[in-house]
Amino acid sequence: MxxxxxxxxxxxxxxxxxxxxxxxxxxxxxxxxxxxxxxxxxxxxxxxxxxxxxxxxxxxxxxxxxxxxxxxxxxxxxxxxxxxxxxxxxxxxYPGSRAIAVCQNRVEEKTLFDRLGIPTPAYRVVESAEQLAAAAAELGCPVVAKSVTEGYDGKGQAVLKAPEQAQEAWDSIGHTQLIVEAFVDFVREVSMIAVRGRDGEVVFYPMAENQHVGGILRYSVAPLPDLDPSVQQTADSYIRALLDELDYVGVLALELFQTRDGSLLANEMAPRVHNSGHWTMDGAATSQFENHLRAVQGLPLGATNAIAPTCMVNVIGLEGDNAALLAIADTHLHRYDKAERPGRKLAHVNVVASSHAELLEKVRACQALIPDAPPVEWSFESTL
Amino acid sequence: MxxxxxxxxxxxxxxxxxxxxxxxxxxxxxxxxxxxxxxxxxxxxxxxxxxxxxxxxxxxxxxxxxxxxxxxxxxxxxxxxxxxxxxxxxxxxYPGSRAIAVCQNRVEEKTLFDRLGIPTPAYRVVESAEQLAAAAAELGCPVVAKSVTEGYDGKGQAVLKAPEQAQEAWDSIGHTQLIVEAFVDFVREVSMIAVRGRDGEVVFYPMAENQHVGGILRYSVAPLPDLDPSVQQTADSYIRALLDELDYVGVLALELFQTRDGSLLANEMAPRVHNSGHWTMDGAATSQFENHLRAVQGLPLGATNAIAPTCMVNVIGLEGDNAALLAIADTHLHRYDKAERPGRKLAHVNVVASSHAELLEKVRACQALIPDAPPVEWSFESTL
CATH class of the missing domain: 3.40.50.20 (Rossmann fold)
Structure with a gap:
């Protein structure tokens, strides 16, 4: 050759x-x-x-x-x-087996967050209904109990409003080890998408704000007009620590809560391209998908800057009025070729605008065209 | 249903x-x-x-x-x-058979340009070597003679430096009808990409400047920093006239010459997505490909605005150093999965930048990484 x-x-x-x-x-x-x-x-x-x-x-x-x-x-x-x-x-x-092992076990994940100095909501690990009741009392209800393994999209979870609900929650989840987390008085849910190359190069996307309903992501918006650059830098440092520690290659997603004082608490991570990064397909210089592929095959990573204010709108269960959605200026439809079924992710729409105020207007127009789409709520709406 | x-x-x-x-x-x-x-x-x-x-x-x-x-x-x-x-x-x-009939016959094409008031270089239709010699004398050499049908990428063409070369040119082209065109003292070659929907809606991309070498496109850059808006409007009106006349659905490409006084002369058109529109994949809100598909299936057309200064660089014959190309910030590689062969279009690279001056620097860096890529020449380079 x-x-x-x-x-x-x-x-x-x-x-x-x-x-x-x-x-x-x-x-x-x-x-x-x-x-x-x-x-x-x-x-x-x-x-x-x-x-x-x-x-x-x-x-x-x-x-x-x-x-x-x-x-x-x-x-x-x-x-x-x-x-x-x-x-x-x-x-x-890529990413390697160690990343999978950590990400599929909530105890290992939290332990790694702790060891790397990444703050999390207060939590306890419990192995019986009695321990669950004690943890709920100690952390202060409400708490959320989650199976340590196999959790996905809100499955294997229960909320306890009082320690007395421990036995019922324990039985409903049906696992031998649970993690119990204090509720966080957060202002918003955010996520970081970052990419690490085979050579250790790391790039970060602007942080997105996410809106979940019933454990399912409905909206992600980025970049955030009210984000203090120091908060983005803190998030960058958290996810970089994870990437380097795991000798990670590819896209890593880290979901966090942002509290009233601006600080960040890590919720969980996913060792793959992530729904909260779909906005990058039309809103960033290089999509998370292209950057994941550049990483896994040892190519240089692409630019991650946002092009314009962008909102990803999920289409769940039933298709929207696609022609009407595409009639909204600078909207982009991404269908998954899946049949309609309750709760199923069928498509997403990326909406791009020249300002966040215009974006909000267009996203509301989309919402009206997508069955069961919840009202969009942005933490920064009052500042627009 | x-x-x-x-x-x-x-x-x-x-x-x-x-x-x-x-x-x-x-x-x-x-x-x-x-x-x-x-x-x-x-x-x-x-x-x-x-x-x-x-x-x-x-x-x-x-x-x-x-x-x-x-x-x-x-x-x-x-x-x-x-x-x-x-x-x-x-x-x-879509586009229909009438568009194909017109676009594959240079006489029909020129006749349509004439009828719609779209200026073209002076031309004659000839049916013998003698008529070719007379046309060359009348138009003033050099002239270019082209077969009326089946022309593609510079094939079936000859340049005459003097009327005496008519017999040789006639024999080399070997068709029964030729079109003979005067040379135009143009400042640059440009192209318009526009899209017409099934309902008659028309959208226009910003005009691109194209650089051909040996009849093969090498670079397209858009938008043009020195373009008078009235020139873009004139080009819009020309291509709209063609689209409406042909009851056209889909993407139409129109190649033009721009002369020193800013006026436009139509060269030829192509009833399809076009190499000079590939920059839209990374440089415009909606790509020409997506808009062509929206059109042919009766969906609303997408926004055509440029996101940032963008240059499309063709990779011809031999692959470039792809890893090094991707290391240039905000470059995007589009490979066609074709084996290397002289003259064959193998891929293109879209380079996006925040200014035309930065773009030129990055395109020159690409040029050094692509075998046989000619020096990039932009008509507006001295203004940057």
Whole structure:
């Protein structure tokens, strides 16, 4: 191979564990880089709709998958760690198994936050209904109890309004170890998306404000017009500490609470491209998907600056009036090719505007066109 | 079907005649709209690398193709008009057969420009070497002689420095009808990309300046810092006249010369997404590809404003140093998954910057990383 050829050799076929909308959007970002995609779907119900999908509910085709791919990444972190370690014996996996192990276990995650000096809400680890009651009393109700493993999108959680609800909560969650967290009097939920390259280079996106309803993300807006630069810097330093500690490669998402005094408390992290980063597809110089792919194949990372005020609006359960949505100036539709079903993420709309006030107006117009979209609420609305 | 469902029904499967990089980029823009793609390739050498490709060099599979698709478009206008008319009997084709008929015949094209009051360089139609010699003398050499049909990317053309070269030029082109054009003392080559929806809505992109070498586009830059708004308005009015006259649906590209006094002379048009519009993928609110797809399926058109000064750099024949290209801030690589071959368009790089001066610096850095890339020359360079 000539030196010239070597220079433009980049990992060609990307293996993705999982075949849902995150994988789909990775592929759409990767074709322009010259990549092709092979998805390994273990659900029997893939929706990527692009690339090659190996449907493997019986776990029989891993070897065939690995034969095809140059590097492996994933769109879903609730994978058996042993499986990921096994894959690492054959092909590079980014982010690595250690990131998965930490992110799928709330105790390990909190312990890492503590060790790196990243503040979190007060919490306790409990292993019985009695310990849960004691923790609830000590932390002060309400508290939220969460299973240590397998939590996803609000499943395996219970809110206790009084210690007396401990037995009921314990039984409803049905796990042997729970983490109990004090409620935080937060002003807003925010998230950081950052990317680390194979060479240790780190880039940060502007912090987004997120609005969840029933545990499901509905809106993300970025950049934040009222954000003190020192708060962004603090968030950058938190996520950089995590990335470096885990020798992480790819996109990491960190969800935080911002309190009245401006300080940040880490909630949880996800070792993958993240719904709260979808605004970057139309609102940032380089999308989180492209940057994840640049990272996993050892390419330089792309610019992360916001282009303009942008809001991501999720479409859940039922499709919106797509033609009317596209009639709103500078809106961009991202459909996932999935059938309607209650609670299912079907699409998102990115709305771009020249000011946050104009953005709010346009997002409200979108809200009216999307079934069951909740009223948008921004913490900084009164300042616009 | 409920009213709600009807509202979000949009054409699902897009049929594309041709399966090269333009089709590939259409597909990448269309998946987010919920589209799927079927390509009909008659060359036996498709490169789209995405969607379903029907390879049909013997023209046997048109019916199967039409069965699969809801609407038909194309990435290449040198199609038999009779074929397009035949397809129109079965499925909507956008842009329609009349646009193809006009665009693939230089006499029809010039006649339409004349009729709509769109200025062109002086020209003559000739049907013998003798007529060619007379036209060359009348127009004043040098002149360029072009075959009336099947011209593409500089093929079927000859430059005459004196009327005495008429016989040689006539023989080398080998067609029965030629168009002979006077040379224009132009300051720059520019192009307009506009889009017309099914309902007659028209949107215009900012004019781009193009640099060709050997008949192949190498650079397009937009928006133009020195462009008098009245010139953009004139160009808008020219292309709108063409779009309305042809009852056109989709993207139309119009290449023009701008002379020293600022006036515009139409050179030629292409009834499709166009290389000189690739800058819109990273430099405009909505890409030409997305807007073409919005148009052909009857959706509202997207915003066409430029986000920032942007330059498209073509990669021809040999790949560049892709990692080094991506290390330049806010550059975006678009590879076509094609093998290296002299003269072949393999990829383009979109470079985005906060000023035209910064853009020029970054484009020069790209140029050094792309084999055989010519020095970039912008007409407005001295004003930066």
């Amino acid at each position: 000539s030196a010239q050829s070597a220079k433009h050799m980049i990992a060609k076929n990307i293996g993705v564990l999982g075949a849902g909308q995150l994988g789909r959007m990775l592929a759409l970002a990767g074709y322009p880089l010259g990549n092709t995609f092979t998805f390994l779907d273990t659900t029997g119900n893939p929706s990527a709709g692009i690339g090659e999908v190996i449907v493997d509910p019986e776990n029989q085709h891993l070897a065939a998958f690995l034969d095809k791919v140059d590097v492996v990444t994933y769109e879903f972190e609730h994978l058996p760690v042993e499986l990921v370690k096994q894959i690492e014996q054959h092909k590079p996996v | 409920s009213a709600q469902s009807a509202k979000h029904m949009i054409a699902k499967n897009i049929g594309v005649l041709g399966a090269g990089q333009l089709g590939r980029m259409l597909a990448l823009a269309g998946y987010p709209l919920g589209n799927t793609f079927t390509f009909l390739d008659t060359t036996g050498n498709p490169s789209a690398g995405i969607g379903e490709v029907i390879v049909d060099p013997e023209n046997q599979h048109l019916a199967a193709f039409l069965d699969k698709v809801d609407v038909v478009t194309y990435e290449f206008e040198h199609l038999p008009v009779e074929l397009v008319k035949q397809i129109e009997q079965h499925k909507p084709v």
